[in-house]
Amino acid sequence: xxxxxxxxxxxxxxxxxxxxxxxxxxxxxxxxxxxxxxxxxxxxxxxxxxxxxxxxxxxxxxxxxxxxxxxxxxxxxxxxxxxxxxxxxxxxxxxxxxxxxxxxxxxxxxxxxxxxxxxxxxxxxxxxxxxxxx
Numbered sequence: 853x854x855x856x857x858x859x860x861x862x863x864x865x866x867x868x869x870x871x872x873x874x875x876x877x878x879x880x881x882x883x884x885x886x887x888x889x890x891x892x893x894x895x896x897x898x899x900x901x902x903x904x905x906x907x908x909x910x911x912x913x914x915x916x917x918x919x920x921x922x923x924x925x926x927x928x929x930x931x932x933x934x935x936x937x938x939x940x941x942x943x944x945x946x947x948x949x950x951x952x953x954x955x956x957x958x959x960x961x962x963x964x965x966x967x968x969x970x971x972x973x974x975x976x977x978x979x980x981x982x983x984x985x986x
Contacts, residue, residue, distance in 0.1 A: 855921065856950035858882060858939045860889055860910035861898045863924075864970055865978055869913075871985040872927045873920045879911030882939040884952065890963040892931075896977040898968035899932065899955035909970075912939050912950050921951070931959045 859879065862868045870876055888903035900908055916924075925934060932953040939950050955963060973981075 854914060855916045855918075856948055857913045857916050857921075857924070858884055858910055858937055858950040858952040859913060860884065860900055860908045860952070861968065861970075862896070862973065862978075862981060864911050865974060865982075867982050868978070868985065871982060873916075873923055875920070877913040877916070879913050881942040882910055882912045882948070882950075883942060884908040884910060884937055884939050887937075887954070889968050891966045891968045892962050893964045896973060896981050899959075899963050900952070901955050901960060901963065910939070912941065912948055916951075924953075928953045931956060931962060 863872065864879065866876065884900070885907055886902060886904050887900045887908045888906040889898045889900050889908045891897070892899050921934070928934070933956050934951050934953055936949055937952045938947045940946070941948055
């Protein structure tokens with residue numbers, strides 16, 4: 853079985869993904885239903901939590917190896933848990949089962965009330981964040 857990843861945050865940046873995973877992946881646009889995305893307090897990255905009626909945009913990366921998931925687990929840290937979600941591919945509305953990292957139930961207080969925006973991250977924060985990874 854091949855494993856997929858639904859990425860909604862900094863891992864949507866090819867440079868961040870390369871720094872963390874050590875290889876390139878091509879993402880497919882997707883959405884995750886019934887989740888909301890918020891910036892983690894005092895950081896430039898987000899977390900997701902279940903939230904009925906909300907949508908989180910992201911990318912699905914396919915054919916992720918187990919050793920890459922170990923690297924991703926380390927990158928995400930102890931405040932996140934890797935769960936299986938059903939993401940909807942934007943090109944054909946098909947469902948794909950993928951892993952995603954969500955904030956642990958007991959860690960929700962680390963989230964701010966501020967949403968998170970990929971374009972803002974890429975334009976204003978990515979360079980500094982990538983510098984911490986390389």
